[in-house]
Amino acid sequence: MANTLLPVEDALAILLANARPVSGTEMLALPDADGRILAEDILARITQPPFSASAMDGYAVRAEDVETAGATLSVIGTVAAGQTPEQDVIPGTAIRIFTGAPVPPGADCVVIQEDTEKRGEHSILITEAAAKGAHIRPAGQDFRDGQLLLARGRLLDARSLSLAAAAGHGALPVCRQPRIALLATGDELVPPGQKPGPGQISASSGVALHSLARMNGAQTLDLGIARDDAADLRAAVDRARDWNADVLMTIGGASVGDRDLVGPTLQSIGMSLDFWKIAMRPGKPLMVGNLGDMKVLGLPGNPVSAFVCTLIFAEPLIRKLANLTPRNRLHQAVAAGPIEPNGPRRHYMRGRFTDRANGLVEPCESQDSSLIATLADADCLIVRPPGDEAIKAGDPLSVMMLARDAD
Template sequence: MALLPVSDALDRLLRGAAPIRRCEMIGLHAAAGRVLAEDVAARLTHPAFDNSAMDGYAGRHEDFAVVGAELTVIGQSAAGRAFPGHVGPGEVVRIFTGAPVPSGANTVLIQEDAQIIGDQRIRTTFDPGKGRHIRPKGQDFRAGDVVLRKGDLLDAGRLTVAAGMNHPELSVFMRPRVAILATGDELVPPGSLPGPDQIIGSNTYGIAAIARGNGAEVVDLGIVRDDTAAIAAAVAQARAAGADVLVTLGGASVGDHDLVQSTLVASGMTLDFWQIAMRPGKPLMVGTLDGMTVLGLPGNPVSSLVCALLFLEPLLCHLGSLPARDRRGKARTVTTLPANDKRQDYVRARLSRDTDGTLKAETFARQDSSMMQVFAKSDCLIIRAPFAPEAAAGSICDVMILRQPAR
C-alpha cells in the first residue's frame, strides 16, 4: 500500500467527520470556551436609561454655556438612587458615574469644571457642549437586538455581554467525546511495579491532555490486553458511551500481535487508510464505525503525540466548531539538517530567540520515537518535507510550535 501524504490524510480525516450539532443549555460560569448553538438576542435595553459617564453636575446646557454662571445644586443622583425631581433653569443635580440623568438635564459638567462657591452653589468654568458626558439609553444594545451569533466562541467579552443581555444560560454545542483505548500485554498503569517484560502505559495521559485542550470530554477505557474479545468489548464500551471519536493506542498495524485493526474491522469499522508518509507515526489508522471516527495512533509515545497533534487536534476543533489551532511558525535552524527521504519528518527541537527576536531551533541529537524525555523538552517540531535537500545551519525552516520559548 502506498504511503499517504500528511496533507491528504488530514483532508480525508476531516471530510469524513461532520461537526457535532447536539446542544445543551449551560450556565455562564461553565460556558467559557464553548461554542454558541444559536443566536443570542438582548432581553432588555442597555443602558436602560440615560446615565452619566462622569462624576459632576447634571443640568441644562443653556446654563452651562454661560461660563461663570452660578447655579443651585438641588439634589443628587447616584447609581441605584436616581434623583426624583426635575431640573429647571439655574439648577443642577450632583451626579455620579452610572447614575440616571434627571428629567430636564441634557448635559453633565464634570466636577473639575465646577467651582464650589457656597452651600449648594457652584460656578461654571467651562462650556462642555450640549449632551456631553451622557450615555444615551440603548447606546450599547436594545431589547431584541441579536448581539451574539451561532458559532461564536464564548470568551470573556462575549460572556460579559451575554450576562448584560440578561441571559443566565446559553445553548452551546456539546463537546466532542473521545474514548481512549490503550492495548498491549506489555502495558501496566502508572504506579504499578512492571514485570521484567512490561512497561508503564504512558500515552493515554498525553493524548487525553491534547483532547481536553481542544474542548473534548475524555472517556478512559484503560489498558486492554492483546486479545480480540477484550478489544471488541472495549470498542463496544466506547460505542455505548456515545463517543464521537475512538482513539486506540498501539496495535493498529498488521503484525501477528497487532489485533486492533482486525478487531475493529470485524466489529463493523470501515477502514479508510492506515499508513502515512511521515516520521514518526507511519502506522496511523483512520476509519469509521457507526458514525464514530476511529483514529488508531502508534504505540511509541512520541509517534503517538506527534500524530495526535497533527490529526486528533484538528479533528476535535472541526467536530467542536472551534477555530483551527494554528501552530505554524518559522525558525532559523542552529544546526545543519540532512537531506530527507520520502517521508515528511517532524524533528524535535528547542526554541530560543535571537537578539532581533527571530526564533532559533536547535535539534536534539537523538530522535528515537520512544524517547519521551526529548519530546517533553521540545518546544517545536521542525517540519522536513519529503525529499527536502540539506538545510545549512542558519537556514529558515518551517516549525510546528509546541510551546513558546522561555527566553
C-alpha cells in the first residue's frame, strides 16, 4: 500500500475509519462558547417569562369591561417593566402598563394605547374592543424551569447562546477542541514577514492550514520550521507530544528525495504508516500514519498541494474529531468552455465562476501547484475523475467550493 497510488476515496476512508471524537470537556463563559460543541443537555433554570407580562404599551383591564368599544374606565395606577403592581384591577378600572411589565392581578387583557383616548387626567375611553388574553405574554410561554432547551452535540451560535443566557446560564460545558500541531519543514523556509535570503522562500502554507483547522473547530499549535535534520524533526515531534496533540500535520519533506526526512524520521521513532502517495493532482505525496495516539498527516511542500490535501483530508478528519458534522463543499456547476481530457489521477483544478447565477465555471489559466496567487483568485476546485474525457461548454461539472460558508 505504501508504494502504490491509492484512490482518494480509499485514502479518505482509511484516514477516517479509526478517528473518534476527542474526549474531555471544559466550562466556558457564554461569549467564549461561540462556535463550540455542547457537551451536555442544557435545561432551563428559570421560567420565561417568569410572570404574565404585557406585550405592548397600553392599559391592563378586565376583558369583560372592553367587550365593546365605548367603555370609559378609571385609571387607578401605573406599572412599568421591573416594577411590581401595587393594585388590583377591579371592575370599571384600568392600570397604565408598559411593555414587559407584570400584568396586575384582576386583569386578563391589555388594550393598546392606540385604541384608547384620554378623558381627563384619570379616565380613558376604549375606542376598539379587545378580547381576553389580548397582548399578554403568559408565564412560561417561552420555556419553563427544567425544560430541555439545548441538546448535547449542538453547535453553539448566537441564537443558542442567547437562549442559554435567557434560561439562567452564564457558562456552558463544551467538548474539548482537537489539538492540531503544524510543522513546516525545509532549510529553504523563513517565517512569514522575514525577507528571504538567496535560495529561500516564505513559509506560507502554515498560515492557510492554521486558518482551515481553526475554521473547523480545532485548536492549533505552530511548531515553527524544522530544518532538514532528523534531530530537529524529533525535537518538534516531542513538542507536539508534550502538548498532547491529536494530529501532527507536517508540511514538506514527505516525498522521496535525499533530503525528504519526515517519513523515515517519524518511522524511526515509532510511526506506523497507513499509506503514502495518493492518485490525485495536486498532492500525490501525502503521508498518513499514527505515532502512538497521535495521527500524522504529512502534506506536500507546494502551497497549493498542501492546501488541497488539507481541504480533502484534514478538514473531514478535524471535523470528526471535533464532533462536527461533515462539511459539504461539493456542488454541481456547468463548464463555461472546453476543458482538456484528464490524466490517470483525480485532478482538483483551481477554477472561477464566470456566471454565478447560471453556475458557469472555467479553470484558472495555470494549474502549477506553486502558484499561490492563482489559489487566492479561485473560488472553487473543479473535480476531474481519473481518465475523464474532454469537456465541452455546457457539460456538467463537480466543483468544491472554497468559501468559508461552503455548505
